[in-house]
Amino acid sequence: MTQLDPVEYAILSQSVIAAAREMGVKLVRSAYSTILREARDGSAALLDAEGNTVAQAELIPMQLGSIGRIFQACAALYPPETLEDGDFLVINDPYSGGQHLQDVFFFHPVFHEGAVIGYAASVAHHLDLGGGSPGLNAGARDLYAEGLIIPPMKVNTARDWHGGGFQRLLRANVRVPHQTMGDFDAQIAANNIGVLRIQELARRYGVAKVRAAMAGLQDYSERRMRAAIAAVPDGTYHGEAMLDDDGLGSGPLPVRAAVTIAGDSITVDFAGTAPQVGSNLNAPFASVISAAVSCLKGALTSPDIPFNDGSLRPITVIAPKGSLLNPNHPAPVRARMISVSRAWNAVMQAVAQAAPEKAIAQGYDTTTAFCLSWLGPQGWSVYLEVYGGGYGAGIGNDGCDAVDNPLSNCSNTPVEAMDQDFSFFRVTDYALRADSCGSGARRGGAGFSRSYAIETDGAQLAFYSDRFTGQAAGLFGGGPGASGTCAVLRDGEAIHLRSKDAFALKRGDVVTISLGGGGGYGQPAERPAALIQRDLEDGIISAERAANWAG
Template sequence: MELDPVEYAILSQSVIAAAREMGAKLIRSAYSTILREARDGSAALLDAEGFTVAQAELIPMQLGSIGPIFQPCKALFPKETLEEGDFLVINDPYSGGQHLQDVFFFHPIFVEGEVIGFAASVAHHLDLGGGAPGLNAGARDVYAEGLIIPPMKVNIHRDWHGGGFQRLLRANVRVPQQTMGDFDAQIAANNIGVLRMQELAARYGVAKLRATMAALQDYSERRMRAAIAEVPDGTYRGEAQMDDDGLGSGPVTVRVAVIVAGDSIDVDFAGTDPQVGTNLNCPFASVISASVSCLKAALTSPDIPFNDGALRPIKVTAPKGSLLNPSHPAPVRARMVSASRAWESVMLAISQAVPEKVIAQGYDTTTAFCLSWLGPKGWSVYLEVYGGGYGAGIGNDGCDAVDNPLSNCSNTPVEAMDQDFSFFRVLDYVLRPDSAGVGARRGGAGFSRSYEILVDGPLVSHYSDRFTGRASGLFGGGPGASGACQVKRGGQVIELRSKDSFNLLAGDIVTISLGGGGGYGKPADRPAALIQRDLEDGIITPGRAAAWAAE
C-alpha cells in the first residue's frame, strides 16, 4: 500500500525504538554478569516471514544472520500452526544456529488471531551443560559443548513456569539461577516487542505496519546497493590467520575473494583451510554475519538500519568441510575467533578498492575467559569476553581496550565481580604500554587483568588467539602486540597456551593479557604532538616515544 511519508517516518522509527527497548529490557532483566554487565545478548523484530526488520545495537555477530537462523524454525513450524503462548527456540549450529551458548527465542506477534511478525532475542548463556563448566576447552565434538536444542515449538503455559522444557534446561545447567534468570530475561524482552508492535497495529492498522516493515528492509537494501555501487568493480583477495588449530598445528588460514559487480557483492571463502579438531570451527550462519557486518561497517553510513534488506545485495559462500562451514559434529564453541579472521580477510580485500574506508587489523580475537569452582553451595561460574586494541583508520587512532567489531561486549566492572564471586578477586586492570601498533594513526592499546585465587580447586579455561601472531598494520603501519595468559604460583610462572585449561590453587595469580591493534600509515607521518599525548596517557613508554620521534 502507499504510505504517507510522515506516517512512515513515525512508524519506522517506532519499530526501531521498540527493538532498542527490547535490548534494554534484556540487559536490565538479566541475572548473569555475561549478560547483565558484558551485554552479550541481542534483540530484534522480524516480519511475518521471519526476516529481520529492526534490531537493538548490541552484538552484530548474533543478529547479522537472525533471519536465516529463523528459517529452519519456520520450516518446521509455519506461522499458521502457531497459537497464543507458543514460541520457537533454537541453538543447534547444524540446524541454522551459531554456537550452543547462544539460544534464540522467537515469539509470534498476534493481532486478531494472525501472526504479523516475531519478537526475537538471543543471549549467550553462562552454562548449558557439556563437559566443563562455562567453557569446555577440550571438546572434540559439539555434543561435549552443551545441551543441543534443535528447532522447537514451546508453549509458555505448558512448557515453562515449571513445565517440562524449563525443567529439562534447569537439569542440564550448573548455575540454574543465573541461566534460567537469563532465559526469563529473553522472554521479558520478547514480550515488550510483542506489546509495542500490537500497540502500533492498533493505532495505525495492520496494513500500514506490514507496509512499513517491508519499506524499512527495502530502504536498507537501496542504501546498501548505492554504497556498493561506489566501489570499483573487480575481484579483490584477502587472507588472515589464526595462530594454530588448538592442537599445536598451524597457522590456520582463512582466504577470501570479494567480487564486486555493480551494486552487488559475492564473498567467496574458497581456499580456506579445512575444519579443525577443536572448537575453532565457525558455523556458516556466523560467516554470513561476519561478512555482512564488515561490508556494512566499511562501506556504508551507520544510520542505515541493519536488517535483512542489507543482506540482499551480498552473497556469501564457503566450502563444506572447511573451517568456515564445518561438517557435523565438529565443535564450534570458539567460532568467534575464526569468524574474526573472516571479517579481517574481507576488510583486507576491500582495502585494495577503497583504502580510505577500511581499518587495520585489531587484536580482533574474542578471548573467552572462564573461572569456575565447585564450592559447598554448588557451582560458581565466571565467564567474560575480552577484546583488545582496535585497528587504526585513515583519520583515527584505534580504540583502546575494547571488544572486537563482531562482539561489542562491555568489560565487567570489578565491583560486579566482587559482588557475585567469592573465590577470586581482581588485583589489577590496566592498559598495556607499547602494545599499540605504530603508524600515522596508531592502533588501539591492549590491556590486562590479574586475578588472585582465594581457594583451592578452581579451573581456568579460555580460548584466544594471537599469542604468537600479531594484528597487522595497513599501508606502512606497524603490528600490535601479541597476547598471553600466565599463572604465577610462588616463584614460578606458568605460561598457558592460547586455547587451554588449568587447575588452580589458593594464592595463584592468573593474568590474561590482550594484544593491541595495527597502525595505519607510516609511523614517520605521525605528528609529534600526538606522540607526546600517547606518552602522557601511558599508551607508550619513553623509550618508544623517543624512537618514534626520531623517525
C-alpha cells in the same frame, strides 16, 4: 501493497526501530548473569511475518544477518498457522542454522486478531549449558561435549515454562540454574515488549500499514546498501588472515576471502580457507554470514542505515563445505568467534584494496573467552567474560584502546560487579598495556591486562584466544600490534599457557591474561610529535618507544 504517506512511514518505521532498541534494553536490564547484565552479550530484533529481520537492537554485530536465517529453521517445522497464543520457538543447534550452543534464540509470534503478523526475537549468551566442563569445555572434540543441543522446537509458556517440562529440562542440565534461568526469563521479557509494541501499532494504524512499513524499511536499507556498494570500483579483491593454530599443535590456519564487486552487489567467497579442525574453532555458516556482512556494512556504509534483511539482499556469501568456515556435523564450534574474526580481517583487507580510505588496520580482533569456575558448598560458581584488545587504526583516527573486537562489542564487566557475585577470586590488577599498540601515522589501540588472585583450592581456568604468536597487522606502512599472553604465577614461578588451554588452579595462584594491541595505519614517521607526546603522558607508550617511534 498498502501505500503509506511519508509521515506515516516515518512514524511507523521509527516506531519499529525504537521497539527493537527497547527490547535490547529490557534484555540487558532484566538479566541475572554478568555476561549478559554487564557485558551485554545478547541481541534482540523484530521480524516480519515471513521471518525477515526488520529492525535490530545495536548490541552484538555477530548477530547481524543471522537472526532471520536462524528463524527459518524453526519456521520450516512450525509455520505460522500451527502456532497458538502462548507458543514460542527455540533453537541453539549450530547445524540447524544457529551459531554456537551458548547462544539460545527465542522467537515469540506477534498475534493480531488471530493471525501472526511478525515475531519478536532475542538471543543471549548463556553462562553454562552443560557440557564437559563449567562454562567452557576447552577440550571438546565434538558438538555433544559442548553442551545441551536444542533443535528447532515449539514451546508453550503455560505448559512448558513456569515449572513445566522444558524449563525443568534446561534447569537440570546447567550448573548455575539461578543465573541461567534468570537470563532465559530476561529473553522472554524482552520478547514480550516487542510483541506488545507491534500489537499497539497494529491496533492504532492497522495491520496493512504496519506490514507496509516493515517492507518499506527493508527496501530503504537495500537501496542505501546498493548505493554504497556502487560507489566502490568493480573488481575482485583478495584478503587473507591467519589463526595462530588449531589448539592441537597444527597451524597457522589461513582464512582467505575473494570479494567481488559488480555494480551494486557483492559476493564474498572464502574458497582456500583451511579445512575444519578437531578443536572448537570451527564456525557455523550463519556466523560467517554475520562476519562478512558486518565488515562490509561497517566499512562501506553510513551508520545511519538501519540493519535488516534488506541490507543483506545485495550480498552473497560462500564458504566451502568441510572448511573452517562451514564445517560438517558434529564438529565443535564453541570458539567460532576466533575464526570469523579472521574472516572479518580477510574481508577488510580486500576492502582496503578497493576503497583504502574506508578500511582500517587489523585490531587484536580476537574474542578471548575467559572462564573461572569453582564448585563450592552451595554449588557451582561460574565466571565468564569476553575480552577484546586494541582496535585497528584508520585513515583519520587512532585505534580505540582496550575494547572488544568489532564482531563482539561486549562491554567491560566492572570489578565491583565481580566482587559482588564471586567469592573465590578477586581482581588485583587491571590496566592498559604500554607499548602494545602498532605504530603508524595513526597508532593502533592499546591492549590491556587483568590479574585474578585465586582465593580457594579447586578452582578451574578454561579459555580460548588467539594471536599469542601472531600479531595484528598494520596497514599502508603501519606497524603490528603486540601479541597476547596468559600466565599463572604460582609460588614465584610463571607458568605460561597456550592460547587455547585449561588449567587446574589452587589457592594463592595469580592468573594474568594480557591482550594484544591493534595495527597502525600509515607511516610512523608521519605521526605528529604532539600525538606521540600525548601517548607518552597517557601511558600508552614508554619513553623508549616514544624516542624510537619512527624507527
